[in-house]
Amino acid sequence: MQRRTIFFVSDQTGVTAETMGHSLLTQFDGVVFRQVTLPFISTADKAEEAVRRINATGETEGIRPVIFSTLVQEEMREIVKGANGLFLDFFAAFLNPLEEELNIKSSRTQGKAHGMLDIGAYTLRINATNFALANDDGAITRDYEQADLILVGVSRSGKTPTCLYMALQYGIFAANFPLADEEFESGKLSNTLMKHHRKLYGLTIASERLQQIRKERRPNTRYASPTQVEFEVRTAEALFRRFQIPYLDTTERSIEEIASRILDATGLERRLRP
Amino acid sequence: MQRRTIFFVSDQTGVTAETMGHSLLTQFDGVVFRQVTLPFISTADKAEEAVRRINATGETEGIRPVIFSTLVQEEMREIVKGANGLFLDFFAAFLNPLEEELNIKSSRTQGKAHGMLDIGAYTLRINATNFALANDDGAITRDYEQADLILVGVSRSGKTPTCLYMALQYGIFAANFPLADEEFESGKLSNTLMKHHRKLYGLTIASERLQQIRKERRPNTRYASPTQVEFEVRTAEALFRRFQIPYLDTTERSIEEIASRILDATGLERRLRP
Numbered sequence: 001m002q003r004r005t006i007f008f009v010s011d012q013t014g015v016t017a018e019t020m021g022h023s024l025l026t027q028f029d030g031v032v033f034r035q036v037t038l039p040f041i042s043t044a045d046k047a048e049e050a051v052r053r054i055n056a057t058g059e060t061e062g063i064r065p066v067i068f069s070t071l072v073q074e075e076m077r078e079i080v081k082g083a084n085g086l087f088l089d090f091f092a093a094f095l096n097p098l099e100e101e102l103n104i105k106s107s108r109t110q111g112k113a114h115g116m117l118d119i120g121a122y123t124l125r126i127n128a129t130n131f132a133l134a135n136d137d138g139a140i141t142r143d144y145e146q147a148d149l150i151l152v153g154v155s156r157s158g159k160t161p162t163c164l165y166m167a168l169q170y171g172i173f174a175a176n177f178p179l180a181d182e183e184f185e186s187g188k189l190s191n192t193l194m195k196h197h198r199k200l201y202g203l204t205i206a207s208e209r210l211q212q213i214r215k216e217r218r219p220n221t222r223y224a225s226p227t228q229v230e231f232e233v234r235t236a237e238a239l240f241r242r243f244q245i246p247y248l249d250t251t252e253r254s255i256e257e258i259a260s261r262i263l264d265a266t267g268l269e270r271r272l273r274p
Numbered sequence: 275m276q277r278r279t280i281f282f283v284s285d286q287t288g289v290t291a292e293t294m295g296h297s298l299l300t301q302f303d304g305v306v307f308r309q310v311t312l313p314f315i316s317t318a319d320k321a322e323e324a325v326r327r328i329n330a331t332g333e334t335e336g337i338r339p340v341i342f343s344t345l346v347q348e349e350m351r352e353i354v355k356g357a358n359g360l361f362l363d364f365f366a367a368f369l370n371p372l373e374e375e376l377n378i379k380s381s382r383t384q385g386k387a388h389g390m391l392d393i394g395a396y397t398l399r400i401n402a403t404n405f406a407l408a409n410d411d412g413a414i415t416r417d418y419e420q421a422d423l424i425l426v427g428v429s430r431s432g433k434t435p436t437c438l439y440m441a442l443q444y445g446i447f448a449a450n451f452p453l454a455d456e457e458f459e460s461g462k463l464s465n466t467l468m469k470h471h472r473k474l475y476g477l478t479i480a481s482e483r484l485q486q487i488r489k490e491r492r493p494n495t496r497y498a499s500p501t502q503v504e505f506e507v508r509t510a511e512a513l514f515r516r517f518q519i520p521y522l523d524t525t526e527r528s529i530e531e532i533a534s535r536i537l538d539a540t541g542l543e544r545r546l547r548p
Contacts, residue, residue, distance in 0.1 A: 002376065002378070004376065012534075013531050013533075013534035013535075015293070015530050015534065016294060016296075018547055019289070019290050019293045020290060020293070020364065020368070022290075022547055023344060023364070024365075024368050024372055027346070027365075027369065027380035027381055027382060028372070028378060028380055028381070029381055031376055031378065035547060037538075039534045039535075039537075040535070040538060066372070066375060070297060086371065088372070090297070091298075091301075093367040093368070094294070094298050094362050094367070095301065097362065098298055098302070098340070098360070098362070101360045102276065102278065102302060102305055104276070104302060104304065104305065106301035106302055107302070107303055121528075122528060123487075125435065125529065126432075126435055129434070129435045130434075133407075133410075160404075160407070161442065164438050164442065165442055168435065168438065168439055168529065169289075213397075254287075254395075254396060255396075255399065256289050257287050259287075260286075260287035260288060260289065260311075260313045260314070261287075261314070263311075264311075264313055264314060270311075273292055
């Protein structure tokens with residue numbers, strides 16, 4: 001099997017280079033990629049050190065590496081471009097056509113994307129994250145007025161990570177409420193939930209998968225038994241339908257996809273963008 | 275001021291398109307961008323609907339929009355390319371050179387990046403997130419054996435969001451422990467912390483900024499008073515130096531940057547990549 005080392009080189013965090021690289025690399029089955037991030041390459045010294053590292057890797061492995069660059073500053077780009085590897089230059093590919101289209105020169109300064117701090121955005125993310133933490137698992141419900149979204153579903157259907165991801169990625173205030181015996185037995189949702197009916201969004205999951213997750217967590221319990229898991233999933237879905245709560249099956253989905261699908265389905269506005 | 279609408283079009287979540295778009299757009303000061311994500315464009319019908327929406331926006335605004343595309347499937351790309359806008363095609367720019375370099379055809383299938391579920395990666399993220407939640411704020415310390423990293427710092431120095439981000443983004447098991455009166459008065463760290471000394475990483479923050487954050491949270495308290503805040507920050511930094519704990523000032527940094535700098539400084543391996 002072919003092996004190849006991939007370098008993500010950035011004058012900032014490298015998150016953009018990693019994200020774009022990941023999207024591309026997943027298109028190639030049958031290649032094993034070793035991924036190395038070289039962030040904060042913001043001086044000529046560091047750029048030269050990066051070149052040495054890339055070249056040494058190529059020599060050791062007998063095949064030149066691939067370099068995903070989001071370097072913005074001309075000087076550093078020119079240096080790293082000189083490394084012995086395939087240089088894929090994010091800014092060269094898109095910045096020039098964008099400059100022409102907007103009829104304006106780009107600032108070409110480093111660190112605009114994830115580096116320089118936008119205090120407003122930072123505070124929003126922190127507040128949204130704190131909101132998700134405080135309103136996790138039905139802990140409190142008095143802040144639902146403030147919530148953008150309230151996820152409901154059985155235990156381990158994916159509510160908590162989805163809320164946290166939406167907070168960190170989009171600044172969305174998401175609470176979550178676990179459906180449990182009280183709801184299953186009464187066939188009802190609490191007044192608090194019904195009052196915020198328009199904010200409710202359901203998560204469900206295949207019984208087999210949920211059982212597997214719960215078994216890892218608490219083996220040999222009622223909580224993880226096939227009968228209980230099936231009962232909970234079936235009853236939760238019946239509640240979603242009865243109360244007309246839109247819902248999504250999380251079984252085959254990544255957290256990114258769950259979050260994107262909820263935003264798409266609800267029309268909820270992102271409060272900030274990654 | 276120039277205004278322009280940007281569409282992120284993807285057959286999956288649009289996260290890659292948004293991330294790359296954001297990196298580019300931040301290079302243009304003096305333009306107000308309205309950003310619209312059109313995810314899950316996976317059929318010809320949806321692609322044609324996207325084109326109608328893009329064209330209608332262009333007509334209303336009297337200027338053609340910019341389209342960042344991470345569409346993979348040829349058919350959908352051809353349709354959306356026909357819209358009246360600047361079409362920036364992520365895959366066309368990078369997939370072909372990568373195919374040549376690797377001497378292998380890409381699968382060109384949609385949904386590889388954030389769509390199709392890698393159960394192992396999913397479980398890892400969830401477990402890392404649960405670990406961060408369970409080990410937040412010094413709540414428990416018995417799991418430190420399992421931790422990749424233990425962040426220490428005063429209250430509101432950025433520990434919790436950094437731990438959660440590292441869990442969700444990189445699958446890293448990060449705990450955090452708040453420095454408080456006990457440590458300040460004794461000038462020591464607990465045995466549990468010292469036992470895991472190699473995993474410790476400090477976060478600090480400028481007193482003025484910290485005071486502002488705490489004031490918003492609990493106005494008119496000792497917790498938010500300038501004297502107390504200054505004392506805590508100064509004492510925490512002295513502890514970091516005394517016990518040779520590497521540390522980072524989070525004041526002017528985004529969560530992405532804090533996380534990347536910690537990874538870079540510690541050499542900690544990412545357990546997964548976004």
